[in-house]
Amino acid sequence: MLYTLTDLVWLFFIYSFAGWCIEVCYAAVRRRKFVNRGFVNSPLCPIYGFGSVLFGIFLPELTGEPFFLFLGGMLLASVLEYATGMAMEKIFRKKLWDYSDIKFNLNGYICARYCLLWGALALLTMLVTNPLLCGFFRxxxxxxxLAVQWTAAGLLALDFITTAMAVLNMKITARRLAELSAGMRQTSRLLENRLTAGVQKRMQKSFPSISKDTLVADLKAHSVEAGVKDKVFAEGCSFYKLVSLFFIGAFLGDITxxxxxxxxxxxxMSRSSVVYxxxxxxxxxxxxxLTLFLYRYRNKSDRYIFMAGTLLGGAYEYVCSVFTELVFGTVFWDYSGFAFNLGGRINLLYCFFWGIAAVVxxxxxxPLLSGLIEKIxxxxxxxxCNCMIVFMIFNMILSSLALARYTERNTVLSSDGILSAEDITADIQHTAPDGKTPDTALEGTETPDETSDETAAPDETAPGMEASGDGTPAASDNARAVTPLEAFLDSHFPDERMERIYPNAKLVE
Known part of the structure; x- marks a missing residue:
């Protein structure tokens, strides 16, 4: 089944609340007391909601394949949990959750036990609860x-803003405390912003690892490292290092x-993803x-990196395929002719290629590129890097608009369904039922002069068209005028050019 936007919003809030209940009950059993485990003040755990939305967007095609549905849900949710854990540690310099004491964990962010649980939840939600809930939504x-969803979204946005202010205030306060002497710290604590004090207190109670004292100690340690890093461009797995690798990888990938x-x-043929x-x-x-997720494990064995690259690469390619089809209505690659393919989006052979690519x-x-980048x-x-970021953002936006316009030119929505560009052209040319054009259809028949006025066939025009003064079809008054943006895209990115840039793109019917 396909989920509408309102379905996904409902599922986000329902599963966020359900996840909050699970977390609170689990914490109550362990700590023997009630603890609000949500990152926000509302009774919601957004990571569960975002997980359900990812399931609803990327996994509907796998409902007929329980094994791949389990595997896809496990990978999607695990990547989400890993990325969230990394982001939270980047913000607080502490882990909000740590699975280091559990066997088969990955840097403490995820572990095999909960990965399997995510897969089971994907089966439960996609096969059982989601159909029931969506039936109720109707x-x-x-x-x-609309009233409930907009109100809930507004309250959640306000909650996020309040929490963000509290986090920012905690970091600012910790930075100030690190600069003050011990005798001034008590005074500084009394002057904290009362608006966010309650939120900070709740967060520190829920996640003891992010107390101000720990933040102060971490800031002192990182201030020394920052002084060294400022002298080297893009040291380690930093933002500018990832940006540089993105452009290098995009160029080398296209050439390869x-x-x-x-x-x-x-x-x-062109293999580029953008028009410029x-x-x-x-x-x-x-x-x-790959660098972001596997950088810490670059010294692991080749077999370890190969397995991680195979799983992550396959999941990544599948997500990209679904995303481009949903957003652009276009299929850029199709592996249906390969053995062991999954919906034509990925196949086992290319998943192995991702694993080999990760090792290489x-x-x-x-190591070679990193050393060269750090010498800049x-x-x-x-x-x-900043100039290239601006250029690529512009390039991607323009490419998206050109693709959308290309799709619009080649598919026209009608009351009967979708007409292709060829169908529309044939309709305008008044193709006869036997496949002949009007000129050839008249061959061998009597001319209007040889027939009576009563039997003469009246002139017809194509549906939605009117006859112009010279007898050629003209656009009706009801036709929508072409906007300046559409005119620009039509003139600069006609079908011929788009088909050269994206030779393998196929429109989804």
Whole structure:
């Protein structure tokens, strides 16, 4: 089943609340007291809600394949939990949860036990609870749905803002405390912002690892490291390092795919993801994400990195395929002809390629590129990276608009369904039922002069068209005028150019 936007919003809030209940009950059993385990003040755990939304977007096609549904849910939720854990540690410099004492954990962010639980939850939600809930949603009047969802979204946004203010205030206060002498700390504590004091107190109670004392100690330690890092551009797995790797990976990926297609098919075709420049966004993001998630494990064995790269690469490619189809209505690759494929989106052979690429990237290419990037002067490196970020954002937005317009030109919604561009052209040309055009259909028949006026066939025009003064079809007054943006896209990115840039793109019917 396909989920509408209102379905996903309902599922987000319902599962966020259900996750909060689970977390509170679990904490109550362990600590023998009530603890609000939510990151926000509301009785919600958004990570569960976001997980349910990811399931609803990317997993509906797998409901007929329970094993792959389990595996997909486990991977999606585990990546979400891992990324959230990394982000929280980046903000607080402490882990809000730590699975280091559980066997088969990955850096303490995720562990095999809870990964399997996520997979089981994917089966339960997609096969049992979601169909029941969505059936119930259909009985809720639309005005009630909109009122409740907008109100809940507004309250949650306000809650997020309050929590963000509390987090920011905690970091500012900790930074000030680190600068003050011990005798001044008590006075500084009394002057804290009362608006966020309650939120801070609740967060420290729920997550003891983020108390101000620990933040102060961490800030002192990191201040020394920061002084060293400022002298080197993009040291470690930093933001500018990932940005640089994204552009390098996008360029190398495009060149690699172009050469591969030339050698295997004998055809030189574009493999770029954008209209300007030889950049493959899938490869660029893949390199950046592989580095982000596996950087800490670059010294692990090749087998370990290969398995992680195979799983992460397969999940990443599947998500990219679903995303591009949902957003652009276009399929950019189809592996239906390969053995062991999953919906034509991924296949086992290319998943192994992702694993091999992960090993080659982390063991051979990344150390070389990292050393070269860190030799760039810090000031020049930041300027170049920022300019490239602006260029790529513009490039991706323009490419998205051009693709959307290309899709619109080639598919027209009608009351009877979707008409292709060829169907519309044939309709305008008044194709006869036997396949002949009007001119050929009249061959061998009597001309209007040879027939009576009563039997003469009246002139007809195509549906939605009117006859112009010279007898050619003209657009009716009801036709929508082309906007300046559409005119720009039509003139600069016609079908011929788009088909050269995206030769393998297929419109979804």
């Amino acid at each position: 009985f809720i009047p639309r005005p009630v749905t 795919e172009t050469i591969f297609c030339l050698l295997t098919t004998g055809i030189l 420049g030889p950049f493959s966004i899938v490869w660029g993001l893949g390199c950046a994400l 990237w982390l063991k051979m290419i990344y 002067p810090p000031r020049a490196g930041k300027i170049v």
